Amino acid sequence: MRMEKAVIFLYLCIVFSAKRCSYSYRALGSRCYYFSTDTATWDEAYVNCIHKGGYLANLETLDEYLTMRYKLAGMKNGQNYSIGGRDFNRQVKDGDWRWVKASQNSKMAYFAFGPAEPTGTKGSPELCIWLHASYQYQFIDIPCTTVARYICEK
Template sequence: MSLINRVIFVACVLFTFVSGKQCSYPYRALGSNCYYFSTDKASWDEAYVNCFHKGGYLANLETLHEYLIMRYKLAGMKNGQHYAIGGRDMNRGIKGGDWRWVRNGRVTRMSYFAFSPGEPSGTKASPELCLWLLSNHQYQFADVPCNSVARYVCEK
Protein backbone atom coordinates (compact mmCIF):
# COMPACT_ATOMS: atom_id res chain seq x y z
CA MET A 1 0.00 0.00 0.00
CA SER A 2 1.47 3.33 -1.05
CA LEU A 3 1.94 6.18 1.41
CA ILE A 4 -0.94 8.19 -0.09
CA ASN A 5 -3.26 5.16 0.15
CA ARG A 6 -2.27 4.68 3.80
CA VAL A 7 -2.96 8.34 4.57
CA ILE A 8 -6.39 8.13 2.88
CA PHE A 9 -7.12 4.89 4.73
CA VAL A 10 -6.24 6.36 8.14
CA ALA A 11 -8.18 9.57 7.45
CA CYS A 12 -11.26 7.60 6.39
CA VAL A 13 -11.11 5.31 9.41
CA LEU A 14 -10.68 8.19 11.84
CA PHE A 15 -13.45 10.24 10.25
CA THR A 16 -15.76 7.23 10.17
CA PHE A 17 -15.46 6.51 13.86
CA VAL A 18 -15.38 10.01 15.35
CA SER A 19 -18.40 11.54 13.61
CA GLY A 20 -20.80 10.63 16.44
CA LYS A 21 -23.74 10.87 14.00
CA GLN A 22 -26.98 9.40 15.32
CA CYS A 23 -28.95 7.49 12.68
CA SER A 24 -32.33 5.82 12.98
CA TYR A 25 -32.89 2.21 11.90
CA PRO A 26 -32.32 0.92 9.22
CA TYR A 27 -29.69 3.62 8.58
CA ARG A 28 -26.26 3.59 10.15
CA ALA A 29 -23.60 6.25 10.52
CA LEU A 30 -20.70 6.40 8.16
CA GLY A 31 -18.63 9.56 8.20
CA SER A 32 -20.99 12.47 8.75
CA ASN A 33 -23.98 10.85 7.01
CA CYS A 34 -26.48 8.05 7.52
CA TYR A 35 -26.68 5.18 5.03
CA TYR A 36 -28.74 2.08 4.41
CA PHE A 37 -27.04 -0.79 2.55
CA SER A 38 -29.66 -2.96 0.85
CA THR A 39 -29.48 -6.72 0.72
CA ASP A 40 -32.15 -6.92 -2.00
CA LYS A 41 -31.54 -6.04 -5.63
CA ALA A 42 -33.43 -3.55 -7.76
CA SER A 43 -33.15 -1.50 -10.93
CA TRP A 44 -32.00 2.11 -10.47
CA ASP A 45 -35.58 3.43 -10.66
CA GLU A 46 -36.86 0.80 -8.21
CA ALA A 47 -33.96 1.57 -5.85
CA TYR A 48 -34.81 5.28 -6.05
CA VAL A 49 -38.39 4.51 -4.93
CA ASN A 50 -37.22 2.04 -2.25
CA CYS A 51 -34.95 4.69 -0.75
CA PHE A 52 -37.79 7.23 -0.82
CA HIS A 53 -40.00 4.78 1.11
CA LYS A 54 -37.21 4.41 3.69
CA GLY A 55 -37.16 8.19 4.19
CA GLY A 56 -34.03 8.83 2.13
CA TYR A 57 -32.63 8.94 -1.39
CA LEU A 58 -30.08 7.02 -3.42
CA ALA A 59 -26.68 7.94 -1.98
CA ASN A 60 -25.20 11.16 -3.38
CA LEU A 61 -21.44 10.97 -2.87
CA GLU A 62 -21.06 14.69 -3.49
CA THR A 63 -17.50 15.05 -2.23
CA LEU A 64 -14.40 13.03 -2.94
CA HIS A 65 -14.03 12.54 0.81
CA GLU A 66 -17.52 11.03 1.08
CA TYR A 67 -16.79 8.77 -1.89
CA LEU A 68 -13.51 7.52 -0.39
CA ILE A 69 -15.23 6.65 2.89
CA MET A 70 -17.96 4.75 1.00
CA ARG A 71 -15.43 2.96 -1.19
CA TYR A 72 -13.48 1.82 1.86
CA LYS A 73 -16.68 0.66 3.62
CA LEU A 74 -17.91 -1.38 0.64
CA ALA A 75 -14.50 -2.97 0.08
CA GLY A 76 -14.42 -3.91 3.77
CA MET A 77 -17.78 -5.68 3.49
CA LYS A 78 -16.11 -8.22 1.15
CA ASN A 79 -19.40 -9.41 -0.32
CA GLY A 80 -18.56 -8.95 -4.01
CA GLN A 81 -21.80 -7.04 -4.64
CA HIS A 82 -22.30 -4.05 -6.93
CA TYR A 83 -24.26 -1.06 -5.56
CA ALA A 84 -26.45 1.51 -7.29
CA ILE A 85 -26.01 5.09 -6.10
CA GLY A 86 -27.77 8.34 -6.99
CA GLY A 87 -25.82 9.40 -10.07
CA ARG A 88 -27.51 9.68 -13.43
CA ASP A 89 -26.48 10.83 -16.91
CA MET A 90 -28.95 13.54 -17.89
CA ASN A 91 -27.79 13.89 -21.51
CA ARG A 92 -26.37 10.89 -23.33
CA GLY A 93 -25.79 13.13 -26.37
CA ILE A 94 -22.79 14.75 -24.67
CA LYS A 95 -19.55 12.78 -24.98
CA GLY A 96 -18.80 11.41 -21.49
CA GLY A 97 -22.30 12.32 -20.38
CA ASP A 98 -23.82 15.02 -18.20
CA TRP A 99 -23.58 13.31 -14.82
CA ARG A 100 -25.68 14.62 -11.94
CA TRP A 101 -26.57 13.58 -8.41
CA VAL A 102 -30.35 13.05 -8.07
CA ARG A 103 -31.83 13.80 -4.67
CA ASN A 104 -35.52 14.17 -3.89
CA GLY A 105 -36.40 15.77 -7.20
CA ARG A 106 -33.37 18.05 -7.51
CA VAL A 107 -30.24 17.43 -9.52
CA THR A 108 -26.72 18.66 -8.80
CA ARG A 109 -23.81 18.58 -11.24
CA MET A 110 -21.03 16.26 -10.10
CA SER A 111 -17.93 18.09 -8.89
CA TYR A 112 -15.54 15.13 -9.41
CA PHE A 113 -15.49 11.83 -11.28
CA ALA A 114 -14.20 8.50 -10.03
CA PHE A 115 -14.96 6.35 -13.05
CA SER A 116 -13.18 3.06 -13.54
CA PRO A 117 -10.82 2.95 -16.58
CA GLY A 118 -12.89 2.67 -19.77
CA GLU A 119 -15.94 4.22 -18.13
CA PRO A 120 -18.35 5.78 -18.84
CA SER A 121 -18.90 3.43 -21.76
CA GLY A 122 -22.54 3.94 -22.75
CA THR A 123 -23.42 5.07 -26.27
CA LYS A 124 -26.52 6.51 -27.97
CA ALA A 125 -27.23 3.04 -29.39
CA SER A 126 -26.59 1.33 -26.04
CA PRO A 127 -27.32 3.87 -23.28
CA GLU A 128 -25.86 3.37 -19.81
CA LEU A 129 -27.33 6.25 -17.85
CA CYS A 130 -27.22 5.06 -14.24
CA LEU A 131 -24.32 4.98 -11.79
CA TRP A 132 -23.06 1.98 -9.86
CA LEU A 133 -20.09 1.21 -7.67
CA LEU A 134 -18.62 -2.01 -9.09
CA SER A 135 -17.01 -4.52 -6.74
CA ASN A 136 -14.72 -5.92 -9.45
CA HIS A 137 -13.40 -2.38 -10.10
CA GLN A 138 -12.61 -1.56 -6.44
CA TYR A 139 -15.93 0.32 -6.15
CA GLN A 140 -15.10 2.94 -8.74
CA PHE A 141 -17.94 4.52 -10.74
CA ALA A 142 -19.40 2.66 -13.70
CA ASP A 143 -22.29 3.56 -15.96
CA VAL A 144 -24.81 0.78 -16.49
CA PRO A 145 -28.18 0.37 -18.19
CA CYS A 146 -30.81 1.65 -15.75
CA ASN A 147 -32.84 -1.58 -15.95
CA SER A 148 -29.88 -3.63 -14.63
CA VAL A 149 -30.32 -4.80 -11.04
CA ALA A 150 -27.95 -4.50 -8.09
CA ARG A 151 -27.96 -3.78 -4.41
CA TYR A 152 -28.21 -0.09 -3.59
CA VAL A 153 -27.17 2.48 -0.99
CA CYS A 154 -29.67 4.95 0.46
CA GLU A 155 -28.69 8.12 2.32
CA LYS A 156 -30.52 10.49 4.62
Protein backbone atom coordinates in the same frame (compact mmCIF):
# COMPACT_ATOMS: atom_id res chain seq x y z
CA MET B 1 -3.34 10.98 29.80
CA ARG B 2 -3.49 12.60 26.33
CA MET B 3 -4.05 9.17 24.70
CA GLU B 4 -6.90 8.38 27.10
CA LYS B 5 -8.64 11.64 26.18
CA ALA B 6 -8.26 10.88 22.49
CA VAL B 7 -9.76 7.41 22.95
CA ILE B 8 -12.68 8.81 24.97
CA PHE B 9 -13.28 11.52 22.35
CA LEU B 10 -13.25 8.94 19.53
CA TYR B 11 -15.65 6.69 21.47
CA LEU B 12 -18.06 9.58 22.06
CA CYS B 13 -17.93 10.55 18.36
CA ILE B 14 -18.84 7.00 17.38
CA VAL B 15 -21.63 6.71 19.96
CA PHE B 16 -23.22 10.06 19.11
CA SER B 17 -22.94 9.62 15.35
CA ALA B 18 -24.50 6.14 15.58
CA LYS B 19 -27.42 7.45 17.63
CA ARG B 20 -28.32 10.14 15.09
CA CYS B 21 -29.06 7.56 12.37
CA SER B 22 -32.48 5.94 12.54
CA TYR B 23 -32.91 2.16 12.47
CA SER B 24 -31.54 0.36 9.42
CA TYR B 25 -29.33 3.36 8.58
CA ARG B 26 -25.67 3.34 9.67
CA ALA B 27 -23.42 6.29 10.34
CA LEU B 28 -20.51 6.62 7.97
CA GLY B 29 -18.54 9.81 8.11
CA SER B 30 -21.04 12.60 8.73
CA ARG B 31 -23.90 10.87 6.90
CA CYS B 32 -26.37 8.02 7.44
CA TYR B 33 -26.58 5.18 4.91
CA TYR B 34 -28.72 2.12 4.34
CA PHE B 35 -27.05 -0.80 2.53
CA SER B 36 -29.68 -2.99 0.86
CA THR B 37 -29.49 -6.75 0.75
CA ASP B 38 -32.19 -6.98 -1.94
CA THR B 39 -31.68 -6.02 -5.58
CA ALA B 40 -33.57 -3.57 -7.75
CA THR B 41 -33.30 -1.56 -10.94
CA TRP B 42 -32.09 2.02 -10.51
CA ASP B 43 -35.65 3.40 -10.68
CA GLU B 44 -36.93 0.81 -8.19
CA ALA B 45 -34.01 1.57 -5.87
CA TYR B 46 -34.80 5.29 -6.13
CA VAL B 47 -38.39 4.63 -4.97
CA ASN B 48 -37.27 2.15 -2.28
CA CYS B 49 -34.98 4.78 -0.79
CA ILE B 50 -37.82 7.32 -0.70
CA HIS B 51 -39.96 4.76 1.15
CA LYS B 52 -37.10 4.36 3.64
CA GLY B 53 -37.07 8.12 4.27
CA GLY B 54 -33.99 8.88 2.17
CA TYR B 55 -32.68 8.99 -1.39
CA LEU B 56 -30.15 7.04 -3.45
CA ALA B 57 -26.71 7.89 -2.06
CA ASN B 58 -25.23 11.10 -3.42
CA LEU B 59 -21.48 10.92 -2.89
CA GLU B 60 -21.09 14.61 -3.63
CA THR B 61 -17.56 15.06 -2.35
CA LEU B 62 -14.43 13.07 -3.00
CA ASP B 63 -14.16 12.54 0.77
CA GLU B 64 -17.64 10.95 0.89
CA TYR B 65 -16.77 8.72 -2.05
CA LEU B 66 -13.44 7.57 -0.60
CA THR B 67 -15.07 6.86 2.78
CA MET B 68 -17.79 4.80 1.06
CA ARG B 69 -15.28 2.96 -1.12
CA TYR B 70 -13.25 2.01 1.95
CA LYS B 71 -16.42 0.83 3.75
CA LEU B 72 -17.57 -1.35 0.84
CA ALA B 73 -14.11 -2.88 0.39
CA GLY B 74 -14.13 -3.75 4.10
CA MET B 75 -17.51 -5.49 3.79
CA LYS B 76 -15.89 -8.01 1.41
CA ASN B 77 -19.20 -9.18 -0.05
CA GLY B 78 -18.35 -8.67 -3.73
CA GLN B 79 -21.67 -6.91 -4.41
CA ASN B 80 -22.28 -4.02 -6.79
CA TYR B 81 -24.38 -1.08 -5.54
CA SER B 82 -26.55 1.48 -7.31
CA ILE B 83 -26.06 5.05 -6.15
CA GLY B 84 -27.78 8.31 -7.08
CA GLY B 85 -25.68 9.28 -10.09
CA ARG B 86 -27.40 9.57 -13.45
CA ASP B 87 -26.58 10.87 -16.93
CA PHE B 88 -29.05 13.57 -17.93
CA ASN B 89 -27.88 13.98 -21.52
CA ARG B 90 -26.34 11.11 -23.44
CA GLN B 91 -25.93 13.46 -26.43
CA VAL B 92 -23.03 15.15 -24.62
CA LYS B 93 -19.64 13.44 -24.96
CA ASP B 94 -19.05 11.47 -21.72
CA GLY B 95 -22.51 12.54 -20.53
CA ASP B 96 -23.99 15.13 -18.21
CA TRP B 97 -23.60 13.30 -14.89
CA ARG B 98 -25.58 14.56 -11.91
CA TRP B 99 -26.50 13.52 -8.39
CA VAL B 100 -30.26 13.00 -8.06
CA LYS B 101 -31.96 13.82 -4.78
CA ALA B 102 -35.78 14.14 -4.57
CA SER B 103 -36.78 16.94 -6.92
CA GLN B 104 -33.30 18.40 -7.29
CA ASN B 105 -30.10 17.38 -9.00
CA SER B 106 -26.57 18.74 -8.94
CA LYS B 107 -23.64 18.39 -11.32
CA MET B 108 -20.94 16.00 -10.21
CA ALA B 109 -17.88 17.85 -8.93
CA TYR B 110 -15.53 14.91 -9.55
CA PHE B 111 -15.53 11.65 -11.50
CA ALA B 112 -14.41 8.29 -10.15
CA PHE B 113 -15.17 6.12 -13.16
CA GLY B 114 -13.25 2.89 -13.61
CA PRO B 115 -10.94 2.18 -16.56
CA ALA B 116 -12.49 2.96 -19.96
CA GLU B 117 -15.71 4.19 -18.30
CA PRO B 118 -18.24 5.63 -19.02
CA THR B 119 -19.06 3.38 -21.96
CA GLY B 120 -22.69 4.11 -22.79
CA THR B 121 -23.59 5.27 -26.30
CA LYS B 122 -26.64 6.78 -27.98
CA GLY B 123 -27.56 3.34 -29.32
CA SER B 124 -26.77 1.54 -26.07
CA PRO B 125 -27.45 4.00 -23.23
CA GLU B 126 -25.88 3.40 -19.83
CA LEU B 127 -27.33 6.26 -17.84
CA CYS B 128 -27.05 5.06 -14.23
CA ILE B 129 -24.10 4.54 -11.89
CA TRP B 130 -22.98 1.57 -9.83
CA LEU B 131 -20.14 1.25 -7.40
CA HIS B 132 -18.65 -1.87 -9.00
CA ALA B 133 -16.93 -4.50 -6.85
CA SER B 134 -14.65 -5.74 -9.65
CA TYR B 135 -13.28 -2.21 -10.08
CA GLN B 136 -12.63 -1.68 -6.35
CA TYR B 137 -15.90 0.27 -6.13
CA GLN B 138 -15.10 2.83 -8.80
CA PHE B 139 -18.06 4.14 -10.82
CA ILE B 140 -19.33 2.29 -13.86
CA ASP B 141 -22.22 3.38 -16.03
CA ILE B 142 -24.85 0.71 -16.59
CA PRO B 143 -28.30 0.46 -18.16
CA CYS B 144 -30.82 1.68 -15.58
CA THR B 145 -32.82 -1.55 -15.97
CA THR B 146 -29.95 -3.69 -14.61
CA VAL B 147 -30.49 -4.89 -11.03
CA ALA B 148 -28.06 -4.55 -8.12
CA ARG B 149 -28.07 -3.81 -4.43
CA TYR B 150 -28.37 -0.13 -3.62
CA ILE B 151 -27.32 2.43 -1.02
CA CYS B 152 -29.74 4.97 0.43
CA GLU B 153 -28.68 8.14 2.25
CA LYS B 154 -30.37 10.55 4.61
